[in-house]
Amino acid sequence: MMEGVCHVIMAGGSGTRFWPVSRAGRPKQFLALVGGLPLIRQAHDRAAAMSGAASVYVAAGLAHKHMVLEALPGFDASRFIGEPFGRNTAPCIGLAALELRRSVPDGVMVVAPADHVYTNPGDLVRAIHSAVAAARAGEALVTLGIRPSRPDTGFGYIEMAEPAAGARTEGARRACRFVEKPDAATAKSYVASGRFLWNSGIFIWRIDAILAALEAFAPDVWKGLARIDAALGGPDADRVVREAFQDMPSVSIDYAVMEKAPDVLVVPADPGWSDVGSWDAVAELNDTDAAGNGVVAPDGEVLQLNASQCFVYSTTGRLISLVGVSDLVVVDSGDALLVCHKGDSQSVRSVVDALKARGRGDLT
Amino acid sequence: MMEGVCHVIMAGGSGTRFWPVSRAGRPKQFLALVGGLPLIRQAHDRAAAMSGAASVYVAAGLAHKHMVLEALPGFDASRFIGEPFGRNTAPCIGLAALELRRSVPDGVMVVAPADHVYTNPGDLVRAIHSAVAAARAGEALVTLGIRPSRPDTGFGYIEMAEPAAGARTEGARRACRFVEKPDAATAKSYVASGRFLWNSGIFIWRIDAILAALEAFAPDVWKGLARIDAALGGPDADRVVREAFQDMPSVSIDYAVMEKAPDVLVVPADPGWSDVGSWDAVAELNDTDAAGNGVVAPDGEVLQLNASQCFVYSTTGRLISLVGVSDLVVVDSGDALLVCHKGDSQSVRSVVDALKARGRGDLT
Numbered sequence: 001m002m003e004g005v006c007h008v009i010m011a012g013g014s015g016t017r018f019w020p021v022s023r024a025g026r027p028k029q030f031l032a033l034v035g036g037l038p039l040i041r042q043a044h045d046r047a048a049a050m051s052g053a054a055s056v057y058v059a060a061g062l063a064h065k066h067m068v069l070e071a072l073p074g075f076d077a078s079r080f081i082g083e084p085f086g087r088n089t090a091p092c093i094g095l096a097a098l099e100l101r102r103s104v105p106d107g108v109m110v111v112a113p114a115d116h117v118y119t120n121p122g123d124l125v126r127a128i129h130s131a132v133a134a135a136r137a138g139e140a141l142v143t144l145g146i147r148p149s150r151p152d153t154g155f156g157y158i159e160m161a162e163p164a165a166g167a168r169t170e171g172a173r174r175a176c177r178f179v180e181k182p183d184a185a186t187a188k189s190y191v192a193s194g195r196f197l198w199n200s201g202i203f204i205w206r207i208d209a210i211l212a213a214l215e216a217f218a219p220d221v222w223k224g225l226a227r228i229d230a231a232l233g234g235p236d237a238d239r240v241v242r243e244a245f246q247d248m249p250s251v252s253i254d255y256a257v258m259e260k261a262p263d264v265l266v267v268p269a270d271p272g273w274s275d276v277g278s279w280d281a282v283a284e285l286n287d288t289d290a291a292g293n294g295v296v297a298p299d300g301e302v303l304q305l306n307a308s309q310c311f312v313y314s315t316t317g318r319l320i321s322l323v324g325v326s327d328l329v330v331v332d333s334g335d336a337l338l339v340c341h342k343g344d345s346q347s348v349r350s351v352v353d354a355l356k357a358r359g360r361g362d363l364t
Numbered sequence: 365m366m367e368g369v370c371h372v373i374m375a376g377g378s379g380t381r382f383w384p385v386s387r388a389g390r391p392k393q394f395l396a397l398v399g400g401l402p403l404i405r406q407a408h409d410r411a412a413a414m415s416g417a418a419s420v421y422v423a424a425g426l427a428h429k430h431m432v433l434e435a436l437p438g439f440d441a442s443r444f445i446g447e448p449f450g451r452n453t454a455p456c457i458g459l460a461a462l463e464l465r466r467s468v469p470d471g472v473m474v475v476a477p478a479d480h481v482y483t484n485p486g487d488l489v490r491a492i493h494s495a496v497a498a499a500r501a502g503e504a505l506v507t508l509g510i511r512p513s514r515p516d517t518g519f520g521y522i523e524m525a526e527p528a529a530g531a532r533t534e535g536a537r538r539a540c541r542f543v544e545k546p547d548a549a550t551a552k553s554y555v556a557s558g559r560f561l562w563n564s565g566i567f568i569w570r571i572d573a574i575l576a577a578l579e580a581f582a583p584d585v586w587k588g589l590a591r592i593d594a595a596l597g598g599p600d601a602d603r604v605v606r607e608a609f610q611d612m613p614s615v616s617i618d619y620a621v622m623e624k625a626p627d628v629l630v631v632p633a634d635p636g637w638s639d640v641g642s643w644d645a646v647a648e649l650n651d652t653d654a655a656g657n658g659v660v661a662p663d664g665e666v667l668q669l670n671a672s673q674c675f676v677y678s679t680t681g682r683l684i685s686l687v688g689v690s691d692l693v694v695v696d697s698g699d700a701l702l703v704c705h706k707g708d709s710q711s712v713r714s715v716v717d718a719l720k721a722r723g724r725g726d727l728t
Contacts, residue, residue, distance in 0.1 A: 319700040336685065344688030
């Protein structure tokens with residue numbers, strides 16, 4: 001167990017990539033896409049295994065509070081950090097840091113997305129321990145960087161500096177640049193160089209260090225946070241948080257702080273990370289049978305005849321039969337069905353757009 | 365209108381080729397696979413247009429009587445001919461002939477399957493008129509033969525004789541041979557010869573002629589029919605029909621009579637006939653859009669993105685979205701879903717077998 005460490009699971013995302021199962025009211029992190037439990041539950045349990053359940057906080061939209069409590073049996077609602085509006089990660093992390101400071105002013109805070117999957121969680125734990133040690137040693141803002149397995153153009157990259165003689169902590173390297181999603185040629189050169197890591201969205205820092213950095217580098221955000229800090233614990237806290245969020249810019253912690261702060265470290269890791277970005281990714285992360293077919297249908301039944309390389313995800317009790325087909329993703333929800341060619345699952349967003357255009361927003 | 369002509373729509377079939385929409389309790393003839401109405405309704409209405417609704421009888425299993433009445437608004441239940449057990453077509457036709465003889469002893473009887481589709485119904489009407497004239501002229505048993513458009517191995521064939529000088533009726537030719545489903549090479553030679561027609565399952569004969577033929581060529585069937593004839597109209601009719609059907613052999617009219625009777629004529633026709641033998645056939649019979657996609661989903665909605673040559677049949681109100689797929693048949697029923705590659709829809713029977721083997725007969 002790590003003492004003096006708090007975890008903040010960021011569960012504020014919404015998204016349309018997992019239609020028809022994910023909806024505005026039930027985003028991805030609440031789905032058991034991989035591993036048999038909601039992704040948020042897996043994120044919570046990973047954190048609890050490192051530092052104890054009492055150290056784990058969850059930040060999410062207030063509208064999703066009931067879903068968080070439903071997904072996390074035994075979770076103490078007092079550790080729910082409610083975002084009145086989605087304002088990206090910087091305001092969310094700032095609010096969480098203020099809340100945590102009230103309990104553990106000298107603590108270290110680990111921030112992790114609720115909707116990522118790790119096929120090699122042992123290395124995740126190793127890297128977080130390493131990052132916590134680096135964060136404790138000073139004012140550094142630490143992030144995990146995933147060693148890239150391919151020149152993916154869908155992620156941000158972090159360039160790390162050559163290890164200096166006398167680097168402060170085993171495993172941590174100075175981060176010299178954060179870059180947005182690159183084009184294909186750039187991504188290829190990044191991977192070839194060996195100096196670039198994928199931006200994992202996992203951050204580790206002392207609570208006071210991130211608050212100081214927000215004050216220094218994100219004055220618009222800090223202005224709202226200062227109002228909130230003055231009200232927290234008082235009778236007007238909810239109203240003040242709402243008003244402050246209303247006024248704060250929607251900005252990521254990467255843009256607001258990480259790209260600007262001088263003392264940023266990155267711990268390279270090989271945790272088998274996936275941001276589970278599409279149904280194709282879900283298909284790849286789940287086990288398959290000898291014919292390459294995968295099934296996630298806890299209440300349903302799937303019957304395949306001469307089918308191969310197909311993935312079925314069902315939240316219904318219906319029977320699904322695949323005959324003579326290959327390379328399909330079939331997703332069955334209560335009121336809508338998706339049949340998608342593998343490799344085309346990025347187009348699911350377009351289905352959602354088309355439904356809205358048709359006046360069928362009730363299905364999105 | 366043809367006077368003195370009765371129509372018997374044979375709706376006794378059950379079948380597993382249209383799973384998951386057709387079930388033991390709702391066979392194919394009750395489905396609106398093509399044309400927006402149940403196939404039995406279309407068969408009924410075609411017959412009614414020829415001879416008036418009062419001339420149309422429906423023969424089906426007693427268990428399906430309520431579905432027949434539901435599918436045929438205004439149909440007089442007294443013209444329902446109930447088969448207590450399925451005994452193939454010879455006992456059914458015999459029972460129907462006995463019933464009809466009580467009303468129109470000198471009438472002509474047109475027997476047609478309830479579950480076939482005609483894309484050129486004008487030629488069907490022409491051929492039936494021609495066949496009725498041929499049947500009225502004597503004792504001949506007349507059938508329609510479909511001019512084959514391909515060497516299909518799934519149908520029986522009828523060989524017609526060269527037209528004799530002095531043939532009795534325009535359009536009718538002597539049938540010299542009924543053959544079961546041939547192999548591919550034989551089918552090819554049949555089609556090339558120009559002398560072979562597909563066996564349509566449509567028969568036209570005087571009521572007294574078919575009864576005489578059953579007596580002469582199918583003594584086992586006739587024995588039961590004689591018992592029934594003695595009881596019809598009396599208080600024990602239902603019981604006697606049940607007992608007689610119990611004892612009668614299950615035999616087709618082709619085998620029991622047509623292959624043996626000496627005076628059999630065939631009227632060649634080009635009615636755009638289909639026996640609607642599979643989901644592939646249903647896909648072919650329905651209209652498609654520019655991308656080759658067809659949809660039958662009266663209560664539902666289908667959204668296609670970059671899909672081609674797909675066919676969707678849905679009895680539900682759910683939204684179905686196809687993305688980046690081609691050559692699929694997607695069939696959505698309340699409790700089961702089929703996703704099948706076009707060309708593989710014959711395998712649907714295997715799905716039903718597999719479900720039974722799994723103890724999921726409730727879905728078949």
